[in-house]
Amino acid sequence: MPKLSDTMTEGTLLKWLVKVGDKVGVGDPLAEVETDKATMEMVAFDEGTVGALYVQEGSKKALGEPLAVLLEEGEDLPEQPVTSATASDENGEAQSTESITAHVTEAVPLPFAGEGRIKASPLARKIAAAESIDLSRIAGSGPGGRIVKRDLEKAIDNPASGVARVASTGGTSRLTTVSPKPSGSGDQRMMLSSMRTIIAQRLLASKTQIPHFYLHVELDAEPLMVLIKQANIAAAENSNKLTINDFVLKAAASAAVAQPKVNASFDGDAIIQYASVDLSVAIAVDDGLVTPVIRSAQEKSILEISLEVKDLAQRARAKKLSPDEFSGGTLTVSNLGAYGVDSFDAIINPPQSVILSIGGIVNKPVVSKEGQIVPGKRMNVGISCDHRVVDGAVGAEYLAEFKKRMENPASILV
Amino acid sequence: MPMTLYRHAINRALNEELANDENVVIIGEEVAEYDGAYKVTEGLWKKWGDKRVVDAPISEAGFIGMGIGASMLGVRPVMELMFFSFAYVAFDQLINNAACVRYMSGGLINCPIVVRGPANGGTSVGATHSHAPENLFANMPGLKVVVPATARDAYGLMKSAIRDNDPVYFMENTLLYGDPAAASDLDDGEFTLPIGSAEVKRSGTDVSLIAHGRSVLVALEAAKQLEEEKGINAEVVDLRSIRPLDEETILQSVAKTHRAVLIDETKPFCGISSQIATTIQQEVFDDLDAPVLRVTSIDAPAIYSPPLEKEQVPNARRVVEKVMQLG
Numbered sequence: 001m002p003k004l005s006d007t008m009t010e011g012t013l014l015k016w017l018v019k020v021g022d023k024v025g026v027g028d029p030l031a032e033v034e035t036d037k038a039t040m041e042m043v044a045f046d047e048g049t050v051g052a053l054y055v056q057e058g059s060k061k062a063l064g065e066p067l068a069v070l071l072e073e074g075e076d077l078p079e080q081p082v083t084s085a086t087a088s089d090e091n092g093e094a095q096s097t098e099s100i101t102a103h104v105t106e107a108v109p110l111p112f113a114g115e116g117r118i119k120a121s122p123l124a125r126k127i128a129a130a131e132s133i134d135l136s137r138i139a140g141s142g143p144g145g146r147i148v149k150r151d152l153e154k155a156i157d158n159p160a161s162g163v164a165r166v167a168s169t170g171g172t173s174r175l176t177t178v179s180p181k182p183s184g185s186g187d188q189r190m191m192l193s194s195m196r197t198i199i200a201q202r203l204l205a206s207k208t209q210i211p212h213f214y215l216h217v218e219l220d221a222e223p224l225m226v227l228i229k230q231a232n233i234a235a236a237e238n239s240n241k242l243t244i245n246d247f248v249l250k251a252a253a254s255a256a257v258a259q260p261k262v263n264a265s266f267d268g269d270a271i272i273q274y275a276s277v278d279l280s281v282a283i284a285v286d287d288g289l290v291t292p293v294i295r296s297a298q299e300k301s302i303l304e305i306s307l308e309v310k311d312l313a314q315r316a317r318a319k320k321l322s323p324d325e326f327s328g329g330t331l332t333v334s335n336l337g338a339y340g341v342d343s344f345d346a347i348i349n350p351p352q353s354v355i356l357s358i359g360g361i362v363n364k365p366v367v368s369k370e371g372q373i374v375p376g377k378r379m380n381v382g383i384s385c386d387h388r389v390v391d392g393a394v395g396a397e398y399l400a401e402f403k404k405r406m407e408n409p410a411s412i413l414v
Numbered sequence: 415m416p417m418t419l420y421r422h423a424i425n426r427a428l429n430e431e432l433a434n435d436e437n438v439v440i441i442g443e444e445v446a447e448y449d450g451a452y453k454v455t456e457g458l459w460k461k462w463g464d465k466r467v468v469d470a471p472i473s474e475a476g477f478i479g480m481g482i483g484a485s486m487l488g489v490r491p492v493m494e495l496m497f498f499s500f501a502y503v504a505f506d507q508l509i510n511n512a513a514c515v516r517y518m519s520g521g522l523i524n525c526p527i528v529v530r531g532p533a534n535g536g537t538s539v540g541a542t543h544s545h546a547p548e549n550l551f552a553n554m555p556g557l558k559v560v561v562p563a564t565a566r567d568a569y570g571l572m573k574s575a576i577r578d579n580d581p582v583y584f585m586e587n588t589l590l591y592g593d594p595a596a597a598s599d600l601d602d603g604e605f606t607l608p609i610g611s612a613e614v615k616r617s618g619t620d621v622s623l624i625a626h627g628r629s630v631l632v633a634l635e636a637a638k639q640l641e642e643e644k645g646i647n648a649e650v651v652d653l654r655s656i657r658p659l660d661e662e663t664i665l666q667s668v669a670k671t672h673r674a675v676l677i678d679e680t681k682p683f684c685g686i687s688s689q690i691a692t693t694i695q696q697e698v699f700d701d702l703d704a705p706v707l708r709v710t711s712i713d714a715p716a717i718y719s720p721p722l723e724k725e726q727v728p729n730a731r732r733v734v735e736k737v738m739q740l741g
Binding site for chain 2: 121122123124125126141142143146148149
């Protein structure tokens with residue numbers, strides 16, 4: 001199982017695209033694999049003839065586990081008791097697949113075995129466990145980069161570094177600390193998909209490790225609604241219909257240029273402030289959500305953003321995004337307005353520092369400048385901030401910049 | 415303060431025990447009229463006479479067997495091997511009889527013998543005279559193996575060995591006999607030291623140097639260099655007794671410093687340090703901040719060339735280098 005996304009630890013083999021006996025060349029698709037975020041094509045790293053498929057469609061395998069074997073010309077299949085052909089016989093399938101895996105692990109070299117293994121002394125591991133320190137964030141100063149006691153002492157003595165203390169709930173295999181009520185008749189027990197596991201891990205880490213605070217503002221959406229109506233008269237002709245969200249994204253990116261401190265990440269002993277606003281857009285998909293990224297959103301026009309986000313959303317729902325399309329964002333927008341939500345507080349998408357929570361436009365009475373109660377179209381916007389990076393005033397300034405643009409939408413139209 | 419040399423400390427222990435117990439006798443090649451090949455038994459024949467200090471023929475299998483038989487009947491013989499390298503001639507006696515008789519007799523017969531002599535390399539006397547065989551004997555249940563590094567330990571442990579009711583193989587060192595660095599102040603009267611008790615010879619915080627015999631002096635020299643040249647504060651643990659082994663002192667030291675370098679003049683394969691390394695990783699694994707490393711004799715028969723043999727046995731430079739490898 002190759003590493004097809006930078007965060008995957010296992011993958012589900014959805015579909016074999018080859019069968020035993022097929023000849024394949026470098027780069028030929030072998031199988032469709034579901035990673036933590038997307039469905040990817042796994043391609044051949046080498047040429048040869050498919051000798052055996054060890055894994056059945058639908059089964060989940062950890063990185064480095066053997067999936068199939070490619071044979072060179074004249075090479076015999078390594079001694080294996082069972083291949084996929086016999087794995088599907090009447091003896092329980094899952095069980096026989098297990099035994100194949102256990103057997104082939106020894107026979108087939110694992111191209112990824114050892115990758116990602118953290119070198120740390122036993123003492124360093126003990127200290128890290130006691131102090132809830134994530135060893136993957138520590139640089140080792142021992143021979144060969146081994147993490148030793150002094151590296152942890154340094155990290156502990158320097159609390160500013162933050163060294164990513166892991167949530168004490170720990171472990172990737174089990175994400176709950178309080179056992180739920182056991183499932184009974186009629187209840188369903190649905191095993192976590194790769195995506196749900198990642199969502200659970202990342203958001204648990206975010207909510208437990210990042211000191212969140214929340215700000216809200218209500219803005220006047222009337223000018224925006226008027227402008228969108230006018231713009232879409234023209235857009236209807238060439239079918240590029242602008243949405244409220246397109247303006248939200250443009251305003252979010254443009255406001256981040258005006259207040260760049262929100263476009264940043266906490267990095268242990270430093271804050272990284274990014275030059276480019278790479279906007280993550282939360283998109284609901286079956287059984288979860290993904291956050292594809294609009295790169296350099298500050299440089300793109302409303303129309304470009306509109307077209308790009310539509311394309312990303314469509315491919316996200318089809319699980320056809322490549323990993324680089326949903327990684328590396330610097331700021332996230334989550335819009336639940338279309339679901340009838342007035343206001344909410346989103347959880348920060350780590351390692352970012354700010355997420356915008358966009359509510360729907362609501363018709364409600366407002367007090368006008370003249371002191372009259374008049375009908376208004378109002379939108380509630382919230383931001384969640386990482387207080388290690390963004391202070392209240394900075395968050396408020398960003399929100400004010402956002403509001404200014406949304407209430408004067410022509411200013412961001414060009 | 416007058417310092418007593420290693421050989422004189424053993425001589426004094428032997429003399430006192432000859433006086434304390436009429437069953438104590440000394441047997442060996444040239445131990446009597448010649449005062450011992452390395453003068454450890456100097457003056458004892460003159461003082462105690464033919465019945466207590468006995469010259470043996472050059473026949474280790476014969477006279478060691480005689481000593482073991484005598485010990486089974488209540489005599490407490492102290493047998494000298496001119497070199498412990500000659501023990502192999504008497505292996506059947508030393509292993510099958512001495513080590514096993516108490517077990518084989520269901521506890522009815524014990525074997526209160528001491529077999530002593532130099533067991534070291536580093537003196538250019540050739541491969542057949544330069545063995546450090548403490549690992550061979552420590553491998554045998556039923557035997558006690560003692561390797562003192564200083565005059566004080568040699569004195570106190572020799573007295574305990576003679577009084578012990580089991581066979582004790584007491585390994586000395588020709589390089590320590592006259593070495594001022596191994597000499598001790600023994601003016602505080604008669605005493606014994608318990609067999610099976612290690613001693614911290616130098617207290618430190620950064621790494622444990624664990625050694626026995628002359629390697630303890632090598633470790634102390636290395637510790638001095640590490641402190642002066644590298645700012646590393648090494649602790650030196652002297653095992654003193656190989657079997658029984660004082661695991662507690664070893665483990666306490668490693669748990670404190672988190673690092674261990676083992677110094678051991680036996681050959682590396684199945685050496686004493688192999689045993690200690692496995693004990694450390696098994697008992698205090700989570701306290702280790704680095705792998706356990708060893709400095710042993712280089713794995714070859716003792717090299718005759720003096721400059722090469724000095725490199726073959728552990729020396730301070732090799733110990734310092736090994737400590738620096740810990741990173």
